[in-house]
Amino acid sequence: MEIRVLKYFLAVAREGNITRAAEILHITQPTLSRQLMQLEDELGTALFIRGKRKVLLTETGMLLKRRAEEIIDLSKKTELEIGNQMHEVTGEIVLACGITEATKTMGKYIKEFKSLYPQVTFRIRNGNSDFIAEMIDNGLVDIGFALEPINLDKFDFLRMNQPEIWGILMKKDDPLAQKDFIEASDLKNLPLINTSRLETQNQFKEWMGEETYHQLHFVAVSELTTTASMLVSNDMGYAIVIKGSYHDGTDNKLCFRPLLPQLTTNSLIIWKKYQSMSFTVSKFIDFLTKKMKEHQ
DSSP: OOHHHHHHHHHHHHHSOHHHHHHHHTSOHHHHHHHHHHHHHHHTSOOEEEOSSOEEEOHHHHHHHHHHHHHHHHHHHHHHHHHTTTOOOOEEEEEEEOSSHHHHHHHHHHHHHHHHOTTEEEEEEEOOHHHHHHHHHTTSOSEEEEESSOOOTTEEEEEOSOOEEEEEEEETTSGGGGSSSBOGGGGTTOEEEEESOHHHHHHHHHHHOHHHHTTSEEEEEESSHHHHHHHHHTTSOEEEEETTOOOOTTTOOEEEEEBSSOOEEOEEEEEETTOOOOHHHHHHHHHHHHHHHHTO
16 A cells, blocks of 8 residues: 555545545546446455435445554654755745634744744734635635634644633723623623624533523624724624734723633644645644644
């Protein structure tokens, strides 16, 4: 079995569709189908259950998927170790992130990596976790800093040891600002600005209680907390945000109050599984992996 063919197999297993996998791999659909059939012939067993629109792994296919992932991970590590002696760390790394506490940590990592490899440049794209996942999946971004919950089927990831705290953003002169924490009962009848992510809405719904949640009054939905901050500044309402994610401009008239009981989530560093990437990007992922181990 060739590493190349195992990557083809994993791409189809991940996408569940041969045509879509062929597009991502930049090969023709007949070529990919032929490679898969040759792999099945070589192993003497079926790896996929082929439907009209979707392919599923057989039990043997699931076993091969686990082994192929291990083989490719080992291959990548070996290439990186050998490449340390053969390649220069230079070029561009494209990152995507929202505005969270993890973003501040990301800045420190970039600075430290740049001090080691000054020829590397970074390009940063901003958006919520759904945007970040889509950009990585489409090959437009190398690495993303995203918030759980997120579907990780297509991604490798590192979990940052840095909980993100949810709360309410409001004006400093608002009566609620006198409280140290915001409870569910405080939010009834208030004009609220919700986050756009369905997964986060579900988290907040669970915290609030589904029946009470449906009684809340949402006046807007915002994809970015910077936009939500502007709405709060203009007396639009109270925004559900992550601590440290909002922009207060020059007026310094906003404040954040955490929820009680506390509602938290984790930040993840994600990149696409089985994706061919530059030596420089691989080197940065290796650097981040070491940093995560240091902070465990």
